[in-house]
Amino acid sequence: MITKDTRFLIVGLGLIGGSYARALSKQGFSVDAIDLQQESLDYAKAQGMIEHGATLGNELIQQADVIILAVYPNAILPWINQHQSLIKTNALLTDVCGVKQGIVEDVQAILRSDLEFIASHPMAGKEVSGVQYADDTIFHNANFIITPTGKNTISAIECMQELAKLLGFTNISILDPMEHDKMIGFVSQLTHAIAVSLMNTNDNTHLVDYTGDSFRDLTRIARINEVLWSELFFMNKDILIREIEDFVAEINHLKNTLQNNDEKELKRLFVQATERRKLFDR
Amino acid sequence: MITKDTRFLIVGLGLIGGSYARALSKQGFSVDAIDLQQESLDYAKAQGMIEHGATLGNELIQQADVIILAVYPNAILPWINQHQSLIKTNALLTDVCGVKQGIVEDVQAILRSDLEFIASHPMAGKEVSGVQYADDTIFHNANFIITPTGKNTISAIECMQELAKLLGFTNISILDPMEHDKMIGFVSQLTHAIAVSLMNTNDNTHLVDYTGDSFRDLTRIARINEVLWSELFFMNKDILIREIEDFVAEINHLKNTLQNNDEKELKRLFVQATERRKLFDR
Numbered sequence: 001m002i003t004k005d006t007r008f009l010i011v012g013l014g015l016i017g018g019s020y021a022r023a024l025s026k027q028g029f030s031v032d033a034i035d036l037q038q039e040s041l042d043y044a045k046a047q048g049m050i051e052h053g054a055t056l057g058n059e060l061i062q063q064a065d066v067i068i069l070a071v072y073p074n075a076i077l078p079w080i081n082q083h084q085s086l087i088k089t090n091a092l093l094t095d096v097c098g099v100k101q102g103i104v105e106d107v108q109a110i111l112r113s114d115l116e117f118i119a120s121h122p123m124a125g126k127e128v129s130g131v132q133y134a135d136d137t138i139f140h141n142a143n144f145i146i147t148p149t150g151k152n153t154i155s156a157i158e159c160m161q162e163l164a165k166l167l168g169f170t171n172i173s174i175l176d177p178m179e180h181d182k183m184i185g186f187v188s189q190l191t192h193a194i195a196v197s198l199m200n201t202n203d204n205t206h207l208v209d210y211t212g213d214s215f216r217d218l219t220r221i222a223r224i225n226e227v228l229w230s231e232l233f234f235m236n237k238d239i240l241i242r243e244i245e246d247f248v249a250e251i252n253h254l255k256n257t258l259q260n261n262d263e264k265e266l267k268r269l270f271v272q273a274t275e276r277r278k279l280f281d282r
Numbered sequence: 283m284i285t286k287d288t289r290f291l292i293v294g295l296g297l298i299g300g301s302y303a304r305a306l307s308k309q310g311f312s313v314d315a316i317d318l319q320q321e322s323l324d325y326a327k328a329q330g331m332i333e334h335g336a337t338l339g340n341e342l343i344q345q346a347d348v349i350i351l352a353v354y355p356n357a358i359l360p361w362i363n364q365h366q367s368l369i370k371t372n373a374l375l376t377d378v379c380g381v382k383q384g385i386v387e388d389v390q391a392i393l394r395s396d397l398e399f400i401a402s403h404p405m406a407g408k409e410v411s412g413v414q415y416a417d418d419t420i421f422h423n424a425n426f427i428i429t430p431t432g433k434n435t436i437s438a439i440e441c442m443q444e445l446a447k448l449l450g451f452t453n454i455s456i457l458d459p460m461e462h463d464k465m466i467g468f469v470s471q472l473t474h475a476i477a478v479s480l481m482n483t484n485d486n487t488h489l490v491d492y493t494g495d496s497f498r499d500l501t502r503i504a505r506i507n508e509v510l511w512s513e514l515f516f517m518n519k520d521i522l523i524r525e526i527e528d529f530v531a532e533i534n535h536l537k538n539t540l541q542n543n544d545e546k547e548l549k550r551l552f553v554q555a556t557e558r559r560k561l562f563d564r
Contacts, residue, residue: 123494143492171491186486187493191500194476197533199555201525204468208561209453210425211469212405215562217499218473222559226552230545237540243483244537248530251479255526258519263512270508273481277504279490280497 001155002066002162004028009057009064010050011079013040015126016096017070018134021049023167026136032060040131049134061086066163069095073231077106084112092156093117094163098184099235100147100177108151118156121145121180122169123188127223136168144169147177185239192229193244195222283437284348284444286310291339291346292332293361295322297408298378299352300416303331305449308418314342322413331416343368348445351377355513359388366394374438375399376445380466381517382429382459390433400438401459403427404451405470409505418450426451429459467521474511475526477504 008024010017013035021044025031033050034057035041041053054060061067061083069076076095087093093115097103104119111117124142126133144164148157157174164172175183199222233240257266290306292299295317303326307313315332316339317323323335336342343349343365351358358377369375375397379385386401393399406424408415426446430439439456446454457465481504515522539548 123492142494145492173491183489183492186483187489187497190483191480191496193533193536194480194500196551196555197529197536198473198476199558200551201468201472201529201532203558205558205561207465207469209455210405210427210465211562212424214473214503215469217502218476219559219562220499221496222555224552224556226549226556229552230548233540233548234543234545241537241540244533247479247483248533248537250483251475251526251530254475254479255523255530258515258523261516263516266512266515267508269478269482270506270511273478273504274506274508276481276485276487277501279487280493280501 002159002166006030006065007032007063009034009060009067011035011067011069012071012075013037013044013050013053013131014070015129015131015133016122016124017068018044018049018131019124019136019138020068020070020096020122020167022047022134023136023139025049025051027166029166032057032064034060035131044131044134049131058083058086062088064088065091066159067091067093069093069097072228073097073099073103073235076103077110080107080117081110084110084115087112087115089114091115092159094120094160096120096122098188098232100180102235104147104149104177108149116153116156118152118160119147119149119177120160120164121147121184122164122167127220129225129228139168141170143171143173145180146172146174147180148174149177181236181239185236185243189233189236189240190243190247192221192224193233193240194247195219196224198222284441284448288312288347289314289345291316291342291349293317293349293351294353294357295319295326295332295335295413296352297411297413297415298404298406299350300326300331300413301406301418301420302350302352302378302404302449304329304416305418305421307331307333309448311448314339314346316342317413326413326416331413340365340368344370346370347373348441349373349375351375351379354510355379355381355385355517358385359392362389362399363392366392366397369394369397371396373397374441376402376442378402378404380470380514382462384517386429386431386459390431398435398438400434400442401429401431402442402446403429403462403466404446404449409502411507411510421450423452425453425455427462428454428456429462430456431459463518463521467518467525471515471518471522472525472529474503474506475515475522476529477501478506480504 008031010033013033032052044050124138146160290313292315295315314334326332389399406420428442
């Protein structure tokens with residue numbers, strides 16, 4: 001359970017780690033942070049987002065009750081390997097990573113038996129990175145997904161639900177890691193793959209004067225952090241490839257409909273898309 | 283030239299025709315309208331958007347100095363065929379259609395030699411249709427494109443520029459009909475084909491609880507008027523098929539990059555998309 005004495009440690013003080021720090025410190029909790037960049041720590045301290053910050057931070061690790069790994073996906077396992085000997089008995093660990101399979105099981109397999117790692121995914125972000133953009137309002141109206149495995153306890157799940165509420169999330173759900181990754185493959189990764197590919201289809205930048213809101217909305221997410229997103233894409237590669245194939249089959253079907261002058265089928269496709277999209281209106 | 287005595291006739295009082303009527307009547311011009319639905323005319327009259335309305339309207343045609351054909355693309359040529367004998371000598375005709383080849387030349391080929399048809403495209407809209415949604419603020423910050431052919435006069439082009447300003451458009455440009463259709467094939471039609479196909483890729487409506495802004499932004503335009511858009515897609519079929527093929531090649535390249543574990547190339551694709559997208563920020 002989270003109490004007012006719970007000490008949080010955030011490892012990796014970027015946009016998401018910083019936004020966690022801001023939300024938790026606003027609520028009066030003690031928040032410490034570890035980051036490779038001293039200036040990120042200095043900024044967060046000056047802003048009152050953290051109490052203590054360190055680039056190595058062995059003492060901060062020893063004191064922490066809840067450790068939030070807000071680093072790039074590929075850095076999670078090595079960090080645990082290297083530092084878990086320092087962690088307090090019964091501490092709870094979580095992450096913020098956008099893909100779950102390939103992390104959760106691997107971490108749980110090597111973790112000390114008196115510690116618990118429960119994976120979670122705050123579905124929020126911005127098209128910028130860095131602690132200076134930290135902003136906990138991005139969590140409001142966003143989804144927080146907890147992805148427990150058979151190794152997790154009920155109390156850890158409840159603790160994560162509490163954490164999500166403290167961070168300001170309104171929609172909190174629990175999904176199996178595989179279901180999570182399938183969902184994210186469609187809802188998030190396929191959409192990013194489409195936006196990126198649309199921007200890369202020929203060099204159409206000379207059309208900037210003619211583009212309206214539709215094109216801008218569709219390509220907003222084509223501004224993308226290439227290091228983070230290449231890790232996420234490769235981690236979820238099999239699912240994403242399948243989603244791209246399904247989508248390509250669908251748009252090729254629309255193309256064939258045009259080629260065959262099949263007006264009836266084209267209208268059916270439009271009507272079906274319109275009907276489905278209505279469900280997504282807020 | 284447009285003067286305060288210029289009498290406008292709008293044929294087809296839907297969202298766009300109604301928005302033209304609203305903008306022009308606000309500026310003090312005499313605006314009449316022809317529509318198949320008496321109730322659309324009654325509404326527009328009650329709102330002060332038009333002076334006279336009629337479902338047939340031979341007299342209104344005879345009085346008009348500028349006729350705006352705001353009907354579905356396939357209805358333009360038949361309307362001209364049927365009614366051009368009534369039109370006043372030296373009247374100017376234009377349209378609002380989203381595709382230009384296949385209309386402009388055909389209309390100009392059959393038009394009386396004492397009349398002039400100059401094509402134009404107000405790049406504005408909403409995901410709804412009907413005069414009750416008429417709203418001339420959709421023209422502000424939008425593009426108005428005039429697509430003259432060798433048969434058009436300088437004075438008609440100037441007259442269209444004046445009209446665009448009266449309607450409230452800020453960006454007014456002149457494009458060759460073929461250039462226009464290529465631009466629209468990419469900027470508007472390909473984006474609609476993508477949004478529709480994404481909504482139609484499997485039935486993913488069960489994911490509604492997990493979707494964030496990215497997915498919503500990408501699919502907003504999947505709510506589509508199937509009659510209008512199937513006409514527009516078929517009219518620009520060859521160009522749109524080519525655009526879909528180029529886009530599919532690009533997203534398949536991204537897929538292959540994943541399949542081949544080519545991290546360097548995946549990052550290059552992300553960086554290129556990010557760089558290009560920056561140019562589109564307002």
